[in-house]
Amino acid sequence: MTMPLSIPVQRLAHGEGLPLPAAQTSGSAGMDLVAALPDAEPVTLAPRARAAVPTGLTLAIPEGFEGQVRPRSGLALKHGITVANAPGTIDADYRGEVKVILINLGEEPVTIRRGERIAQLVIAPVTRATLIPADTLDKTSRGSGGFGSTGR
Numbered sequence: 001m002t003m004p005l006s007i008p009v010q011r012l013a014h015g016e017g018l019p020l021p022a023a024q025t026s027g028s029a030g031m032d033l034v035a036a037l038p039d040a041e042p043v044t045l046a047p048r049a050r051a052a053v054p055t056g057l058t059l060a061i062p063e064g065f066e067g068q069v070r071p072r073s074g075l076a077l078k079h080g081i082t083v084a085n086a087p088g089t090i091d092a093d094y095r096g097e098v099k100v101i102l103i104n105l106g107e108e109p110v111t112i113r114r115g116e117r118i119a120q121l122v123i124a125p126v127t128r129a130t131l132i133p134a135d136t137l138d139k140t141s142r143g144s145g146g147f148g149s150t151g152r
């Protein structure tokens with residue numbers, strides 16, 4: 001069962017006419033974000049280059065939730081385009097424009113144009129945790145093993 005959640009969204013002037021993010025299928029976890037670049041100013045990412053691409057959107061995510069900006073697998077597989085800080089974190093109290101930090105990990109330059117679906121936004125619950133200083137921690141079978149301690 002999915003929990004319904006309403007999120008107020010504003011379209012900035014440079015995003016006018018672009019579709020609001022929406023799930024592409026009834027079971028989609030993410031809502032695709034589109035590039036709100038000027039028509040005449042596509043961004044070409046050379047191999048290893050990155051850019052903050054505007055979405056033309058501001059959000060008011062309810063407290064207790066966050067937005068995660070995740071890559072689209074098709075762009076990653078076909079073109080090497082991914083999200084440099086994946087998953088990008090959109091804080092509930094952020095009211096600025098959502099931007100997508102794309103990086104080209106492929107071998108060829110890739111051009112991003114207005115209206116292209118560049119990433120997906122997943123809304124997720126956040127746990128507010130408080131760290132409590134402690135003299136000892138409970139023992140576990142893992143202990144301090146990590147970083148491949150269980151084998152490859």
Ligand SMILES: O=c1ccn([C@H]2C[C@H](O)[C@@H](COP(=O)(O)OP(=O)(O)OP(=O)(O)O)O2)c(=O)[nH]1
Pocket residue numbers: 069085087088089090091092094097098099100101
């Ligand atoms: O992919 C992203 C990541 C972040 N943000 C915005 C929303 C987020 O709430 C804010 C801060 O993000 P983050 O905490 O990841 O960046 P920071 O470098 O720690 O900046 P700050 O000092 O403002 O927290 O920037 C985006 O628009 N896109």
Ligand SMILES: [Mg+2]
Pocket residue numbers: none
């Ligand atoms: Mg921060």
